[in-house]
Amino acid sequence: MKGIGVSPGIAIGRACVIKNSKAEVTGVLLKDEAEISNHINKFDEAVNLAIHEIEAIKQNPDLTLHEEDIAILDTQIEFLSDPQLRDDVFEKITADKKNVSDALIETIANMVQLFQEMYDEYMKARTTDIQDIGNRILKYLIKSNSGFTQAFEPGTIIIAEDIAPSDTITMDTQNVVGFSTQMGSKTSHTAIIAKAKGLPAVVGCGDELTAIKDNDLIILDGLTGLVFINPEDKIINEYNYKRDTYVSNSNKLKQLKEIQPITTDGTEIKLFANISSADDLEAVFDNGGEGVGLLRTELLFMGRDSFPTEDEQFEFYKRVALQSKGKPVIVRTIDIGGDKQLPYFDLPAEQNPFLGYRAIRICLDRTDLFITQLKAILRASIFGDLKIMLPMISNVQEVRQAKSIIAQAKQELLQANISFNAAIEVGIMIEIPSAAITADILAKEVDFFSIGTNDLCQYTLAVDRMNEKISHLYDPYNPGVLRLINYIIQQAHQHKIHVAMCGEMASDPLATLLLLGMGLTEFSMSAAAIPAIKNIIINNDTIKAKHIYDKVMAMDSSDSITQFLQEYTVQ
Numbered sequence: 260m261k262g263i264g265v266s267p268g269i270a271i272g273r274a275c276v277i278k279n280s281k282a283e284v285t286g287v288l289l290k291d292e293a294e295i296s297n298h299i300n301k302f303d304e305a306v307n308l309a310i311h312e313i314e315a316i317k318q319n320p321d322l323t324l325h326e327e328d329i330a331i332l333d334t335q336i337e338f339l340s341d342p343q344l345r346d347d348v349f350e351k352i353t354a355d356k357k358n359v360s361d362a363l364i365e366t367i368a369n370m371v372q373l374f375q376e377m378y379d380e381y382m383k384a385r386t387t388d389i390q391d392i393g394n395r396i397l398k399y400l401i402k403s404n405s406g407f408t409q410a411f412e413p414g415t416i417i418i419a420e421d422i423a424p425s426d427t428i429t430m431d432t433q434n435v436v437g438f439s440t441q442m443g444s445k446t447s448h449t450a451i452i453a454k455a456k457g458l459p460a461v462v463g464c465g466d467e468l469t470a471i472k473d474n475d476l477i478i479l480d481g482l483t484g485l486v487f488i489n490p491e492d493k494i495i496n497e498y499n500y501k502r503d504t505y506v507s508n509s510n511k512l513k514q515l516k517e518i519q520p521i522t523t524d525g526t527e528i529k530l531f532a533n534i535s536s537a538d539d540l541e542a543v544f545d546n547g548g549e550g551v552g553l554l555r556t557e558l559l560f561m562g563r564d565s566f567p568t569e570d571e572q573f574e575f576y577k578r579v580a581l582q583s584k585g586k587p588v589i590v591r592t593i594d595i596g597g598d599k600q601l602p603y604f605d606l607p608a609e610q611n612p613f614l615g616y617r618a619i620r621i622c623l624d625r626t627d628l629f630i631t632q633l634k635a636i637l638r639a640s641i642f643g644d645l646k647i648m649l650p651m652i653s654n655v656q657e658v659r660q661a662k663s664i665i666a667q668a669k670q671e672l673l674q675a676n677i678s679f680n681a682a683i684e685v686g687i688m689i690e691i692p693s694a695a696i697t698a699d700i701l702a703k704e705v706d707f708f709s710i711g712t713n714d715l716c717q718y719t720l721a722v723d724r725m726n727e728k729i730s731h732l733y734d735p736y737n738p739g740v741l742r743l744i745n746y747i748i749q750q751a752h753q754h755k756i757h758v759a760m761c762g763e764m765a766s767d768p769l770a771t772l773l774l775l776g777m778g779l780t781e782f783s784m785s786a787a788a789i790p791a792i793k794n795i796i797i798n799n800d801t802i803k804a805k806h807i808y809d810k811v812m813a814m815d816s817s818d819s820i821t822q823f824l825q826e827y828t829v830q
């Protein structure tokens with residue numbers, strides 16, 4: 260069976276199948292004011308108990324909590340205390356006379372739907388968190404229990420429809436050696452926590468997973484996403500060996516933290532991280548990251564009911580700047596629109612949202628919003644090494660227009676006597692084919708490029724990156740995509756500007772030497788991916804990389820390219 264491998268490592272053990280029981284809406288209406296006020300009290304009480312429960316988890320000496328765990332628990336407390344949640348539930352209780360459980364179930368369902376409709380995979384993955392928070396409160400309203408409170412036998416592999424982040428945080432890792440779920444995605448918090456705990460996990464297996472029964476012998480490969488049910492001895496032996504090799508390799512990788520990413524012939528490489536908040540910075544430095552190659556700012560605009568003010572944004576960027584230890588941080592201006600909607604920003608529905616009114620197109624149209632964000636970034640720029648990056652650039656006019664708005668933002672700050680870094684660097688994402696093809700023109704306008712392969716791939720190949728049906732066509736090794744990437748890098752070099760890659764391809768070990776061969780020396784990726792890429796860099800030289808590059812660029816199909824790269828990576 261194949262799912263999505265979200266937390267690497269091999270687990271071999273016995274299945275324990277956990278059934279998720281879903282609370283249903285009862286439709287029971289409240290009769291009078293006394294019942295209404297009783298149900299409002301019940302809600303407040305349940306929220307308080309849920310907050311206490313999280314505080315208790317945070318204080319529990321038996322749990323080894325990682326930074327990621329604490330950050331997620333803190334976010335849950337914040338969400339539980341959010342007046343918006345309370346207002347929405349109260350409205351349903353007081354105006355619609357719904358009982359408290361129904362009111363909560365419906366409020367959470369609305370929020371889940373809102374996040375599910377978002378275009379950004381990261382935001383979509385937040386639905387599990389919202390559901391998790393809803394279930395935490397509900398547990399105290401209807402006194403239900405999650406299947407995770409039971410004691411597990413040593414060597415247990417949990418099989419479930421889905422697992423909440425909170426259940427992953429408190430999971431008994433003495434006895435549970437891995438888990439697999441029907442639902443889930445790479446960027447869900449459940450996946451992130453599993454990775455931090457070093458617990459192998461495969462998610463998104465679909466209905467096939469229901470074939471597994473309690474006590475079946477299971478092998479999980481958290482890297483490839485393979486799940487074996489009652490395999491034969493030959494496979495068990497093979498995976499016992501793979502598991503031991505993985506454990507000794509990952510111990511070695513951890514020791515790479517202090518080692519500089521330099522090739523054996525002396526080329527210095529910079530490995531940066533992609534983050535969405537200041538809380539992510541700890542993991543960046545833990546994994547030996549050089550700074551932040553992409554700060555996605557969308558998170559700051561989500562989960563609220565109005566645009567964040569300049570001061571609110573300033574506080575966010577300032578926190579990131581202060582916590583980044585003087586290392587560079589590339590702040591990407593807002594990349595909303597299309598399917599990535601904000602509830603308070605009323606955009607008309609579009610036929611082709613991916614090709615629509617979004618990102619820099621909105622910013623150049625709604626200069627009021629753009630200037631607010633720019634001024635906040637500029638004000639924070641005196642607290643660290645911040646740079647500005649513009650997403651979704653398709654032509655040079657957009658760059659010039661954006662630069663003149665940046666100049667206007669600076670002018671306004673000057674007039675108000677507010678300090679900022681006047682020499683702040685401005686760069687662009689190259690993620691639209693027209694930008695890639697005109698990299699020679701755009702390079703004259705900016706301080707740096709960052710190659711966004713996630714979008715560059717979708718637009719070059721005309722393959723919607725969110726559509727699972729055509730995911731086999733979403734292929735960064737397509738010679739068309741590789742030629743564009745190569746051209747962007749060459750043009751950046753020719754015009755002596757920095758070029759990095761911040762799309763997912765930057766963290767693909769298969770691509771590392773090829774990209775080095777193209778001359779790429781700056782990579783930005785999820786923090787956890789840094790050690791493995793560093794390991795490739797410090798064990799190879801640019802002569803080999805150039806050889807791989809020459810061979811690959813002469814090949815005619817992604818099949819031959821990936822096969823060649825796989826053979827080379829194994830050697």
Ligand code: PEP
Nearest residue numbers: 690711712713714761762
């Ligand atoms: C990209 O498109 O490669 C990228 C890094 O941006 P996002 O994934 O946020 O669209």
Ligand code: MG
Nearest residue numbers: 690711713714
């Ligand atoms: Mg993009």
